Structure formats: structure tokens, C-alpha cells
Amino acid sequence: MNVRADDLSAVPGDPRLLRLAERRELRALRLRGPRREEWIRGRVAIRHAVARWLPRASRCRVHTEPSGAPLVVGVDCSVSLSHDGRWFAVALAPGRDLRIGVDLCRRVHAGRLAPILRRFIKRGVQLDPVVQWAALECVLKLRGLGIAGLMGSDARVRRAGRRVWVAGIGPDASLRVIDRPEFVVVWGSEERQ
């Protein structure tokens, strides 16, 4: 599994770079202003990731599942995308055997995350709230769950070095974490059932 975190401005936001089906999706979504540009850059970032890590892959496009998760069409791989402000992270694993999840959370959220964790997670804040949040979001993505899945959950999160473990939202999950001055990225994978 490969993961890249970068400045979203490093990815072109030109709608002409989108495939025909992607343009149709974009029109249907009726995104405005910065959200529209963010969406375009996200699709391009995923296709760049496919080209970089699966260089022999054929032409692909990115389809958006009803949950909002991206699905690469035309190349056998699993992807996950996260963006927050001017940063994004994309994760890719070859084949379709794995479900993968990545979450990027900016440190600027630290102050607003503590009350959210206290309100929605029975055990409240258990470690750096930004790392905890990114880990929880990553697990939600892995399992295809929405944020309501967190409400009243007994999620337990612990960290040792570059590993984070999440228990209490389905099976235990072992995730990887990197800290950067502006953000945290957490990612992981598990076998599809």
C-alpha cells in the first residue's frame, strides 16, 4: 500500500483533465467555488497516484460511490482520498482484495476536536485529539461507515510510535500514522470480507 500526502495546489485543478464520466459526475454534484476545484484536484490526484504506483496500468477514471468514496474504474486497485484545507492524502493498494482508508487531519482542528470527542465517544480524549480523530475517521472509511457510527461508540484508541490501534468500531484495527507540523495522516488496510 502506498500513501502520498501533499499540498493540493501541487495537483492541477483544470476540469479539462477530467474524463468524460468524471465531468458528468461533477455537473451532477453541482459543487461550487472551492469545493468544485477541490473535487477536480482530488480526481486528478488519484489518477496521478495510479500512474505513479502502477505505471503499467491502462487508462482509468475515478467514479464516486454513493458514500462519496472514490472507486478507480479500468484498473484493479483500491484507493482512498482525504483532503483538509490545502492538504490532501491519497492511498492506493494494487488489486481489489484490500479495503483501504486514509485520513488527513490538520492540527488547526485540535481545539475543536476535544469537545467533539468528549461528546461523541464514551471514553473522550485518549491521546493527541488530532491523531485520535484521524484514526477514527480512517476506521470509518475502512468499514464504509458514516460519522453517525461514532455517536456513543466505545472506541478505544492507543498509540505506540508510528502505529495506532483502534478497538470498539468492529474488529480491532492496526493503523499507521505520520505527524507533520501542519497535519497528521493515518492509514490502514484490511481484507475484504
Added chain:
Amino acid sequence: MTAAPHVSTAAVVGQLRTLIVTAAPDPVQAAAVRGCPTDVPLDTVMPFSSVIALGVIVAVEDRFGIVVTRHAMQTAFIGGATLEKLAVMIQRLQGES
């Protein structure tokens, strides 16, 4: 938490616009919420991430003196949360309190 007096939908929507901009880390990007139609998914006009969404729920509970249940939140977020759906959720929960 004390229940706030019931207010009209327009007033609730007005307060929601302010709460959302306050909950967002990038006020400039969130500013579009101040004038967007009430039936448009918030995620289409600003980055309405999970952090912001749950931050808004916490702020709404505090401001309106309600407890947002999982079911109420799921209902409000189906197909994308809008100002209208959030206002309906608040008024329903106020009616139940």
C-alpha cells in the same frame, strides 16, 4: 443545558449560518454559507467535513438546548446536510424536549 425558547425556521436557519461559519477553520471558505439557498447540500458550497459537521452538532446542542440523537443526525445527513434539514431537526428535537 437549558432548553432555548422555540424560534421560527428562518431564525433557526440564520443562527445555523453563523454557527457553521464559526465552527469552520477557514472562515473565508465557509462564508458562502451566509448566503446559500437553504435546500442546497452544505458540502457543495463549502468543505463540510466530518470535523465541521460534528462541531456544528455540538454547537447546536449548546445553543438550542437539545440533544441530537443518532437517528436525528442520520436523518438530517441523508443525501447531504442542508440548512433546511438541520433546522427541521432542531425544531423537532425542541418539540420533543
